[in-house]
Amino acid sequence: MKPFTACRIRRFLFFTVSLALFSSCSVNSEKEFYTAEDFCSVPKxxxxxxxxxxxxxxxxxxxxxNMWFVSPNVDAGRSIDEQFDIARMLKKEFGHKFFFLGTFPVDNYGEPGFAGEIIERIEKAVKSGASGVKIWKNIGMELIDQYGDYVMIDDPAFHPVFEYLQENGIPVLGHLGEPLNCWLPLEEMTLGNDRRYFQNNPQYHMYLHPEAPSYQDQITARDNILNMYPGLKFSGAHLASLEWSVDELAERFESFPELKVDLSARIGHLQYQSLTDHQKVRDFLIKYQDRIMYGSDMSVTDRSTDYGRITGNLYQRWMDDWIYLATDSAIVVKDLEGQKVAGLKLPTSVIDRIYYQNSGEFFKH
Ligand SMILES: [Zn+2]
Structure with a gap:
């Protein structure tokens, strides 16, 4: 593929520069805007x-x-212990180019010592080089107590854990709730990928499960935690599940000064909003440039053996996102029924923040 070749040639030219930039955790560009070609050389x-x-x-x-990773372990898929072992191994080998977040199981909810075990696990993860901890949507959407009620993230059983995290300044990535689309019938969902996901995973399509907590219940429980622990270093994964409205997100940024978010798997929702109000989405990203981190939510697993196809997919996604955020070129968005969305052309200083500095600052502690 042509773009790879171009990137590899540049790689040698920029290798030294980018390493120096990474260690000082700041990026200075002379340019006002980046181009598509700059993707390869800019640290991300x-x-x-x-x-x-x-x-x-x-x-x-x-x-x-020049793309490095923060890889969250998650209480889903392969065992947490296996994920942890992989992450530790990669951390040892790749140091400052690979960061990971530990996580914890919640199966022992209701047992004595529940919070203590979680804290122990987090402590161990951090000692082994984890840059923080990931909390997953199973809290609020799957975990039930002895009475059959859903356990939300603001449940008192988790209070000692949040106290510990706040006290020790340990960064938290919280994936709580789901996109609002999850509570809508398939035909009302705004994005094709959400429609496909919930069609294929009806167990997670909350529109079909009115007995489960509502969208608002999820958001309220998370906001309760942010109110209770104002010093908590908290980043809301997937635009903090407020992906459908930059206004809602702006309100949370104003209410919770420590709140950060990542863009992972939700850039399509920004694109959807920028179809109707391009300027508003652009202004939002500029105004809250210190609070937003780039992320894709892509993954590689042991089944990722087709190197050519997989690197092609990774490159394509990263590049599409770059073109949308950094340039004013239009991209065709498959999940918006092939509509063309104009890029936001954010200034280089904003791109550097979103792609690099914010996560560098947030995940170091
Ligand atoms: Zn994820």
Whole structure:
């Protein structure tokens, strides 16, 4: 593929520069705007990428594009212990180009010592080089108590955990709730990928489960935690599940000064909003440039054996996102029924913040 070749040639030119930039955690560009070609040379962090294999080729590939990872472990898929082992191994080998977040199971909810076990696990993860901890949507959407009621994230059983995290300044990535589309019938969903996902996973399509907590219940429980622990270093994964409205997000940024968010798997929702109000989305990203981190939510696993196809997909997604955020070129968005969306052409200083500095600052503690 042509773009790779171009990137590889540049890689050598920019290798030294970008390393120096990374260690000082600041990027200075003379330019006012980046172009599509700048993608390869500008230091970037995909702050939400599930690296679930010991195959290091994808890390090396990403590195050749000056893209580094924050890889959250998650209480789903392969065992947490296995994910942790993989992450520790990669951390040892790739140091400052690979960051990971530990996580914890919640099966022992209701047992004595529940919070203590979670804290122990987090402590161990951090000692092993984890840059923080990931909390997953199973809290609020799957976990039920002895009476059959859903356990929300503001349940008192988790209070000691949040106290510990706040006290120790440990960054938290919280995926709580789902996109609003999850509570809508398929035909009312705004994006094709949400429609496909919930069609294929009806167990998670909350429109079909009116007995489960509502969208608002999820948001309220999360906001309760932010109110209770104002010093908590908290980043809301997937635009903090407020992906459908930059106004709603802006309100939360104003109410919770410590709140950060990542863009992972929700850039389509920004694109959807920018179809009707391009300027508003652009202004929002500029205004809250210190609070937003780039992330894709893509993953590689042991099944990722087709190197050519997978690196092609990674490159395509990263590049599409770059073109939308950094340039004013139009991209065709498959999930918006092939509509063309004009890029936001954010200034280089904003791109550097969103792609690099914010996650560098947030995940170091
Ligand atoms: Zn994820």
């Amino acid at each position: 962090i995909d702050a939400h990428f599930h690296y679930n294999t010991t195959d290091t080729r994808y890390l090396k590939f990403a590195d050749s594009l």
